[in-house]
Amino acid sequence: MKAFTLLPALPLFFTPVIANTEKAIFLGPPAVNIPQSRPTISDLRLPTLTPLARNTTSLRTKLTPVFPSPQYPDGSSTWLLLDDLTPGQRYEVRVCWAATQPTTFHLTPYPLETVFDSPDLITSLNAYSSTRQPSEPSLLPPSAALLPPNEVQKSLLFLHILAAADFYSSDSSLMKKPPPVDVDIILDPFLLNVLPKSLLPTVCYILVVALAAIFVSGKIVRLLKGLIASSLETSDEKKTQ
The missing domain is CATH 1.10.287 (Helix Hairpins)
Incomplete structure (x- = not known):
């Protein structure tokens, strides 16, 4: 009899979780020479994902979508850096978000030279980077100016994420300014280029x-x-x- 009295309470312990996922699969590009003299890629202050450690393969953040418009035909732009990749290694990058926040995401990994050679991409990257710069310029320590310029070889990519709101509401404030979307951005290397590690x-x-x-x-x-x-x-x- 006691077993039957517990049945109505069982749904309280099982809450369905419905989520959406958008992903892109790519190969680590050949290593390129990255100048270490200022300014460097790190000065862009982009969120960075790397496969080197468990706590660097994922990022939980909020992305603010916009409704498509002539100014933002595919939504708002977010840029990340995928660093310390292995050339020829297969990777998967995913954006996961709750289905209760209707949004369309597009993920595109770009080699550095592709971004730097495209006026539209470099403009978008600079615009996003400017929002992440400190309000006051940081001062270099005196020893930094004495360091000789050098280069390191690294395999890395820029990740461009476009977020477009995908809903309709009678609330005019929501239509003017969609709420931020809670997302998990995950970099997942493949094992033997066959199976995602996760x-x-x-x-x-x-x-x-x-x-x-x-x-x-x-x-x-x-x-x-x-x-x-x-x-x-x-x-x-x-x-x-």
Whole structure:
């Protein structure tokens, strides 16, 4: 009886989570020479994702979408830096957000030279970078001016995210200024360029369940065969009597 009284409370512990995902799959580009003399790419102050550490492969943030317009035909722009990539390595970058916040996202990874050679892209990048600069210019330490200019070779990409609001509301304030969208931006390297690393636990779980099912099913088959054999023997004994 107690088990039945718990049933109405069960839905309280299981809340469905519905989310949307937009992704792009790409290969790490060849390494290029990155000047270390100021100004550098780090001076753009872009959010950065790298596969080097667990806490650098994802970013939880808010993106503010806009409705498509002549000024923003595909939505608002956000720029990230995908750093410390491995040339030829397959990667997947995803944007995940709640389905309760209707938004259309477009993700495009760009090599550095493509952005720097495109007036539209470099203008968009500069506009976004300007919003992330400190209100007061930072002063270089005296020793920084004495460092000789040098270069490092790195494989990296710019990630351009376009966010367009995708809803209609009778609330005029929402139509003028859509609310920010909570998103998770995830950089996921592929294992052997075949399987996203984040899916490895799921694959291992499926393999364990499959092996356990094979083991248990074998025992069940042997048990059934034993029961059938014993019932046949009992039936034969009754016939002989």
